[in-house]
Amino acid sequence: MNDFFLLAKQELALVLIIFLLLIIKVGSKEWENPRVLGLINLLLLLNFATGFIYQQEGILFNEMFHTSKLIIIEKNILNAGTLIVSWLAFDWLKQQQHVIEFYVLLLTTLLGMQLMISAGNLLMFYLSLEMASIPLAALANFDLQKRQSAEAAMKFIISSAFSSGLLLFGISFIYGTTGTLVFTELPQQLQSTPLQLFALVLVMAGFAFKISVVPFHLWTADVYQGSPVAVTAYLSVVSKGAAVFAFINVLYTVLQPLAASWYPVICVLSVATMCIGNLFALKQTNIKRLLAFSSITQAGFILVGISGSSQTGMATVLYFVLVYLFSNLGIFTVVALVSAHTGKEEVADYKGFYGTNPVLSWVMALSIFSLAGIPPAAGFFGKFFLLMAGAGKGNYVLVVIAALNMIVSLYYYLLVVKTVFIDKHAQAPVDAIKVKSYPALALIICSAGVLTLGLASQVYEYIFSISQGM
Amino acid sequence: MMSLSLLILLPVLTALAVLCCRSLQQIRAVALTGASLQWLSSIVLLLAYWKERAAGNQDAMLFREGYVWFASFNINYHVGVDGMAVAMVLLTSFVVLAGVLVSWHTDYRPKEFFFLLLFLSAGAYGFFISLDLFMLFFFLELAVIPKFLLIGIWGSGNKEYSAMKLALMLMAGSALVFTGLAGLYFATAATGRGPHSFDLMDIAQMQIPLQAQLLFFPFVFTGFGIFSALFPFHTWVPDGHSSAPTAASMFLAGISMKLGGYGCIRVATYLMPDAAVAYAPYIIVLATIAIIYGAFATMMQTDLKYINAYSSVSHCGFVLLGIGMLTNTAINGAVMQMISHGLMTALFFAAIGMLYQRTHTRMLDKLGGLLKITPFISTVFVIAGLCSLGLPGLSGFVAEMTVFMGAWQNSGHWYRLATILACASIVVTAVYILRAVAQTVLGPVTDPSYTRLNDAAWNEKMAAVLLLAGILAIGIIPFWLQQLIAPGADIIMQQVSKAISIK
Numbered sequence: 001m002n003d004f005f006l007l008a009k010q011e012l013a014l015v016l017i018i019f020l021l022l023i024i025k026v027g028s029k030e031w032e033n034p035r036v037l038g039l040i041n042l043l044l045l046l047n048f049a050t051g052f053i054y055q056q057e058g059i060l061f062n063e064m065f066h067t068s069k070l071i072i073i074e075k076n077i078l079n080a081g082t083l084i085v086s087w088l089a090f091d092w093l094k095q096q097q098h099v100i101e102f103y104v105l106l107l108t109t110l111l112g113m114q115l116m117i118s119a120g121n122l123l124m125f126y127l128s129l130e131m132a133s134i135p136l137a138a139l140a141n142f143d144l145q146k147r148q149s150a151e152a153a154m155k156f157i158i159s160s161a162f163s164s165g166l167l168l169f170g171i172s173f174i175y176g177t178t179g180t181l182v183f184t185e186l187p188q189q190l191q192s193t194p195l196q197l198f199a200l201v202l203v204m205a206g207f208a209f210k211i212s213v214v215p216f217h218l219w220t221a222d223v224y225q226g227s228p229v230a231v232t233a234y235l236s237v238v239s240k241g242a243a244v245f246a247f248i249n250v251l252y253t254v255l256q257p258l259a260a261s262w263y264p265v266i267c268v269l270s271v272a273t274m275c276i277g278n279l280f281a282l283k284q285t286n287i288k289r290l291l292a293f294s295s296i297t298q299a300g301f302i303l304v305g306i307s308g309s310s311q312t313g314m315a316t317v318l319y320f321v322l323v324y325l326f327s328n329l330g331i332f333t334v335v336a337l338v339s340a341h342t343g344k345e346e347v348a349d350y351k352g353f354y355g356t357n358p359v360l361s362w363v364m365a366l367s368i369f370s371l372a373g374i375p376p377a378a379g380f381f382g383k384f385f386l387l388m389a390g391a392g393k394g395n396y397v398l399v400v401i402a403a404l405n406m407i408v409s410l411y412y413y414l415l416v417v418k419t420v421f422i423d424k425h426a427q428a429p430v431d432a433i434k435v436k437s438y439p440a441l442a443l444i445i446c447s448a449g450v451l452t453l454g455l456a457s458q459v460y461e462y463i464f465s466i467s468q469g470m
Numbered sequence: 471m472m473s474l475s476l477l478i479l480l481p482v483l484t485a486l487a488v489l490c491c492r493s494l495q496q497i498r499a500v501a502l503t504g505a506s507l508q509w510l511s512s513i514v515l516l517l518a519y520w521k522e523r524a525a526g527n528q529d530a531m532l533f534r535e536g537y538v539w540f541a542s543f544n545i546n547y548h549v550g551v552d553g554m555a556v557a558m559v560l561l562t563s564f565v566v567l568a569g570v571l572v573s574w575h576t577d578y579r580p581k582e583f584f585f586l587l588l589f590l591s592a593g594a595y596g597f598f599i600s601l602d603l604f605m606l607f608f609f610l611e612l613a614v615i616p617k618f619l620l621i622g623i624w625g626s627g628n629k630e631y632s633a634m635k636l637a638l639m640l641m642a643g644s645a646l647v648f649t650g651l652a653g654l655y656f657a658t659a660a661t662g663r664g665p666h667s668f669d670l671m672d673i674a675q676m677q678i679p680l681q682a683q684l685l686f687f688p689f690v691f692t693g694f695g696i697f698s699a700l701f702p703f704h705t706w707v708p709d710g711h712s713s714a715p716t717a718a719s720m721f722l723a724g725i726s727m728k729l730g731g732y733g734c735i736r737v738a739t740y741l742m743p744d745a746a747v748a749y750a751p752y753i754i755v756l757a758t759i760a761i762i763y764g765a766f767a768t769m770m771q772t773d774l775k776y777i778n779a780y781s782s783v784s785h786c787g788f789v790l791l792g793i794g795m796l797t798n799t800a801i802n803g804a805v806m807q808m809i810s811h812g813l814m815t816a817l818f819f820a821a822i823g824m825l826y827q828r829t830h831t832r833m834l835d836k837l838g839g840l841l842k843i844t845p846f847i848s849t850v851f852v853i854a855g856l857c858s859l860g861l862p863g864l865s866g867f868v869a870e871m872t873v874f875m876g877a878w879q880n881s882g883h884w885y886r887l888a889t890i891l892a893c894a895s896i897v898v899t900a901v902y903i904l905r906a907v908a909q910t911v912l913g914p915v916t917d918p919s920y921t922r923l924n925d926a927a928w929n930e931k932m933a934a935v936l937l938l939a940g941i942l943a944i945g946i947i948p949f950w951l952q953q954l955i956a957p958g959a960d961i962i963m964q965q966v967s968k969a970i971s972i973k
Contacts, residue, residue, distance in 0.1 A: 312542070375612045384604075384648070388543065391652040396685075399652060403645035410641050411634070414618060418630060422622045457540045464542040 007058040007067050010075045011118075013047045014111045018104055025100045033094050040103050041090075041438060044083045051076040059120065063182050066120040069466040074245045074318065075114050081238040081325045082110050087442035088333040089230030091340040102142060105135040106234065113242035117249065122171045122181040125246070129167070129210075133160045136239060140227040152226025159209060159219035167206025173199035183254050190257040200258050203250075204265060210243035211299045214273040221280070224292035229339045232288055233332035236295045241321045244299075248306055248317050252469065259309060266307045267398050273300030274405040281412050287335055287347050290412065291328070294371060297409055298324055301386055304402050308389030311469035316385040318467065319453075319460050323370065323382035326449030330367030333442045334360050341433050352429030353420045360433065361420050363443050370450045372413040373406055378454035385460070474533050474549040474599050477515070477559060480508050481566075481592035488584045498574060501584040505563075505570040508591065512563035519556050519954075530961050531601060531671065539604075544664030548602040550671075554805055554958035557951060558598040558732055561812045564940050565724040566591040569717035571933035572820050575827075576624070576715070583624060586616040587717055594725045598732060603651050603668040606737065610647065610697075610729060614640045617710075617718065617726065624715040632706075632713035636722075639706040643696030647733070650689030654741065657682035673741050674965065680744050687745030691738040691753070697730025699783045700790060701760035711779035716823025719775065723782045724816035728808045731789040735801065739793060740962045743969035746796065751884070753794030758888045760787035765898035774822045774832040777906050778815060781858060784895060785811045791892055792873040795885070796966050800876025801959040806951060807873055810857075810865035810944060817937040818854040821847055824930050825910070828923045834906060839915035846926045848911040850934045855903040857941055860896055865944035870896070872952075 005012065021040070024031060057068040086103075093099050112131030119125035137160065141153035175181055177196050178189035190196055205216060212220040224232045255262060277296035284290040305317045337360065339345055354361040370379030383406065391399045435443065453459055484504025491497040515533075522532050531550035539545045551559065569587060576583050593613030600606040614637060622633035651668075657678050658667045667673055696703040707727075711719050739746040764784025771777045785807070792804025824847045825840065826832050841848040857864035860871075877889040915921060926934065944951050 315542070369615060374615050375608050380608070380611065384607075385543070387648070388652055388655070391656060394656070396649065396653060400649050403649050404642070407638055407642045407645055411638060414634060414637055417619075418622055418634070421619060422630060457545075461541060 003058055004060060006054045007056070007060055008065065008118075009050050009054065010047070010072070010079065011111060011114050013050045014107055014114070017043045017047060018107050018111070021100050021104050021107075025104075033096070033099055036099050037090060037093060037438075040099075041083070041086055044079075044086055048076070048079040048083050051079060063120040063184060064124045065115070065118050066183075067118050070314075070318075070468070071117055073463065073466065074117050077318070077322050077325060078110060078113055078238050078242055081241060081329065082106065082234070084325075084329045084333075084442050084445060085230055085234045085238065087438040087445075088233060088329060088336045089228075090438035092228060092230055092336060095340070096142075098142075102139070105139050108135045109133075109139070110238070113238070116242060116246050119246075120183045122174065122183075122186075125250075126164075126168060126171060129246075130164060132239070132242065133164065133210075136160075136231075136235065139231045139234070140223055142231060143226075143228045146226070148226035149228065150226075152223040155219050155226075156223045163206045163209030163216065166202050166209070170199040170202030170206060173202070186254045187257050190255070192258055192261060196258070197261055200255065200261060201265075203255075204262065207243060207247045207250075208269065211240055211247065211302070212296050213269050213299055213303065214276045214296065217273070217277070217296050220296055221289050221292040224295075225286055225288045229288070229332060229336040229345075232291070233329060233336065236291065236332075237325050237328050240295065240299065241325060244302055244317060244321055248314060251306065252309065252314060263307060263309065263393075266303050267395065270300050270303035270307065270398065271401050273297065273303060274402060275300075278405055278408040278412075281409065284412070285347055287345055287350070287416075290347060290416070291331065291335075294409065294412070295328070297405065298371070300405070301383060301402060304390035304398060305386035307395070307398065308392050309469065310389065310392055311464065311467050312385070312392060313389040314467035314469060315460065315464040316382075316389040318463050320382040320386050322459070322463075323378040323450075323453055326446045326453065327367045327370035327377070327379050329442065330446035330450060331364055331371070333439055333446060334364045334367075337433050337435060337439055338430055342430055344430065347416060347419055349430060350416070350419050351423040352425035356429050356432045360435070360443075363447050364420060365417055366447055366450055368413045368416055372410045374410075376455060377450050378452075379450070381454035381460070474515075474535060474551060476511055477508070477595040477599060478592055480504065480511060481588045481595065484508075485585045485588035485592070488581055488588065491581060494577065494580055497580050497584055501570050501588065504588060505567040505591075508595075509563040509567045512559050515551070516556055516560060516954075519551065519553065523957075530957075534601070539602075541664075543604070543668070544661070544666060545604045545668055546602050546663075547605060548669060549599045549605075550601045551599055552958040552961070553954035553956070554732075554735075555598050557805065557809050557954050558728060559595060561728065561809050561940075562591060562594045562598065562725050564936060565720055565812060565816045568816060568820060568933040568936050569720045571929045571936075572720065572823060573715065573717040574927075574929040578624065583620070583715075586620050587721070590616040590620075590721060591725075594729065597729050601670045603654070603670060603673075603737065606670075606733070607644065607647060607651060610733070611641070611644050613726065613729065614644065617714075617722065620718040621710060621714045624718070625713040626715070627713045628709070629713040632709040636706045636710035639696055639703065643693045643703070643730070646689045646693030646696070647737075648693075650686040650693060651737075653682060653686035653689065654678065657686070670736070670741070678742060683742040683745035684748060687738055687742045687749055690742070691734055691749070694730040694733035694738060695756075695790065698727045698734065698789060699730075699760065699764075699786045701756050701763060701783075701787070704760060704764070704783045707783050708776055708779040711782065711819070712773060712775040716819060716826075719819040719823070720816040723778070723819060724812040727782065727786055728812055731786065731793070731804065731808045734790065734793050735804065735962060739796075739801075740965055743965040746966060747969045750794050750796050753790060754885070754888050757787045757790035757794055758891050760784065761791065761892045761895045762898075765895040765902070768902045769898060771902075772834045774825070774834065774837075774906065774910070775819070777902060778818045778822065781899065781902070782811070782815055784899065785815070785858070788870055788873050788892065791888070792876060795873075795877045795880055796963075797876045797879045798959055798963045799879060800873055801962055802952060802955050803869060803872030803874075803876045805955045805959065806865075806944070806948075807869035809951065810869035810941070813937050813940045813944075814854055814857040814864075814866055817850065817934065817941065818858065820930070820933055820937065821851040821854055824926060825851070829917070829920060834909045836916060837910045838913045839911070840920065840923075841911040843915065843920055843923050844925045846931060846934070850926075850938070851911060852907050853938065853941070855907045857945070859900045859903045863942075863945045865941045865948075868944055868948040
């Protein structure tokens with residue numbers, strides 16, 4: 001019983017918060033937004049802290065749920081992401097009527113993601129995946145007045161249902177050919193029979209939808225553009241991160257016997273994702289769409305790391321997601337602030353931004369440099385290590401393509417920098433924004449993360465020490 | 471005892487201090503103090519280096535410092551210098567100090583300007599003293615993006631296009647370098663610290679398999695080559711240099727292009743000598759094309775900055791030619807040419823900047839007769855030009871002469887042809903330099919408003935004198951520089967001659 005409380009502590013903490021919020025909601029007293037938000041942010045901080053106690057491996061519920069140091073740190077990364085998203089959305093949430101519902105949905109998806117990472121059984125895995133996806137559609141629709149938001153939700157739910165269908169289809173074939181759903185028993189049963197390879201394709205397609213890998217990326221841009229900025233940030237960082245963690249865990253453990261089959265698939269998907277994500281990003285004028293395509297490209301880089309199939313591969317992917325979290329949330333904080341204060345979301349609206357908001361501009365530049373992989377930002381280390389993990393397999397064609405794609409992505413990242421720092425606005429640039437309390441905290445944490453995670457090697461070395469290859 | 475990390479720390483700390491300043495005076499004072507301290511520490515480094523060598527210290531690299539950085543990749547913070555690196559550090563400190571002096575009157579966003587300039591210098595120092603390939607690559611990339619902002623914000627003309635072109639082409643270069651380094655890393659044998667190594671000194675002791683060398687040498691060499699205007703990847707040079715503000719042009723041509731040349735020697739040739747021997751003919755062909763093409767392209771230019779930019783393509787071709795010739799003298803010459811060209815081109819850009827600031831034009835046909843009005847600037851301009859065309863007594867002559875001597879030591883017909891063609895380009899250089907000098911400072915005053923122009927201010931004089939001192943010190947007594955570089959070149963040639971003897 002003690003084991004139960006300690007091993008599933010992060011999930012239990014989330015469940016407690018969700019129930020507490022529901023109780024507040026049904027209670028007769030009407031809480032004011034700032035007070036609720038203050039309480040929630042405190043609770044989320046406590047929830048994040050639970051990840052640092054009792055770091056033990058263990059199995060619960062007949063191998064349905066398993067945990068290890070690696071899984072705990074993956075959950076910590078997701079918790080940190082959610083906390084920062086909550087901070088950066090403060091200004092927007094203050095103006096909303098349904099703050100508690102927002103958090104109940106948000107935390108339910110987070111709970112789903114954590115269970116998904118911890119799943120030790122395909123059934124459990126599928127259930128938690130659905131738990132992580134469906135509330136996200138409701139979140140995407142949270143801008144109730146905007147038609148685009150409803151459209152985004154619709155697109156998300158349809159593509160998500162479709163990908164879940166594919167995944168379930170694949171799982172049923174796996175069950176049919178092996179007779180088991182348990183992760184630890186599956187590797188002995190998989191022998192690359194044609195039916196199992198078909199199942200592999202379906203499962204990979206399901207995952208590809210979740211991490212928006214080309215050719216399963218078509219929902220991404222529209223959903224990112226239509227959703228409120230906070231939800232976009234959450235989708236692009238936490239949701240994608242969780243899917244990447246689950247994907248790499250499944251690939252490296254359950255699907256390990258089929259490695260010879262999935263390695264070329266990963267390489268092809270990676271090249272397609274990087275190239276097409278970049279080509280579409282070049283033409284974007286809306287900053288959220290631009291970030292959507294940039295996040296597709298980043299997924300392509302992550303696949304390069306995954307293709308390494310080694311301890312280094314696992315460690316670099318985790319590290320990159322962590323770095324990506326800070327970099328992307330840094331820029332999303334700025335976008336959220338500008339959007340909440342002025343409603344502007346076009347790249348061109350940022351002309352002359354440096355003249356009025358120098359600090360925000362520097363944070364934005366730092367985050368962009370990190371996304372583009374420019375030192376001394378942490379993104380440089382993240383990208384370098386990812387490609388090194390890929391190069392460890394000796395596939396230098398993939399590495400060259402990835403390295404050249406970094407140049408293409410640098411072009412549109414620098415265009416944003418140019419807009420912010422160099423261009424002059426024809427009429428009036430965005431007014432000076434007063435950044436207070438939580439968003440300021442988000443800016444500081446993100447910038448500090450981007451600056452220190454790379455130069456200080458301890459984080460990467462810790463992740464490496466608890467990672468395992470195939 | 472000299473701590474090399476100081477060379478990285480000083481500019482970074484100065485840059486951060488500049489950010490904390492409130493008034494323009496403070497910013498200038500901090501930037502100048504920082505740059506002067508850099509300059510002093512590089513002089514101290516030179517003296518300390520001489521002292522160590524005089525005491526009989528024969529190590530390949532002096533003042534080494536090493537700390538573990540990323541243990542799982544066997545990446546270490548490892549710095550150290552040989553004479554070649556000391557020379558490059560000296561060059562950097564001269565150009566940075568002169569650059570800060572020249573941009574004294576920058577009043578549009580001065581804080582950001584000096585911050586970026588100092589940050590850039592940290593990248594250059596770090597690059598030259600790195601003994602770990604990861605570190606080297608880190609600093610190489612560190613020195614790209616500040617240039618984008620410097621050109622984009624403070625530049626002139628078609629600055630946004632130029633800034634973007636420069637950033638993308640240089641990053642493409644570093645992407646190639648990255649691929650080469652990754653390949654090299656996985657081709658290394660195990661050391662005590664890990665299965666593979668990024669350490670320059672360790673890799674130099676190993677025998678990298680020939681196949682890996684042949685595969686990855688072109689990546690590394692082309693990548694660094696883009697930085698030093700290897701034909702046909704030189705197109706960023708004219709645009710970037712001409713759009714950049716004066717200090718950034720000085721930095722670009724004076725130091726940034728040398729990162730490439732130094733990388734070609736230190737990483738490509740030193741670590742992959744067999745491949746260097748195998749690919750030498752291609753390098754020589756490309757370098758000769760760059761020299762001749764650069765010289766003729768310069769003849770057609772009418773904008774002073776474009777003249778100097780295209781002539782930089784030609785002059786950096788001598789560096790690559792020296793590397794391609796693979797003789798001890800030629801490598802010496804290549805390094806000397808880097809130093810000489812760095813000082814000369816910085817001086818040239820400084821003089822052009824001073825003239826442009828006063829006359830608001832850089833076009834040859836609009837300028838004229840400036841020698842009477844601004845004698846100091848014009849004299850500096852003339853000296854820089856004469857150095858560029860290789861007048862004895864100035865550094866350009868020493869460097870180019872050494873490259874030619876080294877090149878002639880190769881006896882094949884094709885080597886001879888390349889050398890003769892390269893020598894012939896000097897005539898073309900003389901044509902465009904003398905024409906530019908004549909039209910700008912001699913002849914009648916073309917615009918009556920020029921007569922009211924002031925001559926150089928104290929800061930401009932100091933910058934010019936600083937660079938002139940360097941040029942003369944090399945031009946008149948070249949042996950100190952030659953002796954400084956020679957041990958480093960010897961070590962590189964030992965690697966290469968091993969490769970040749972195996973053949």
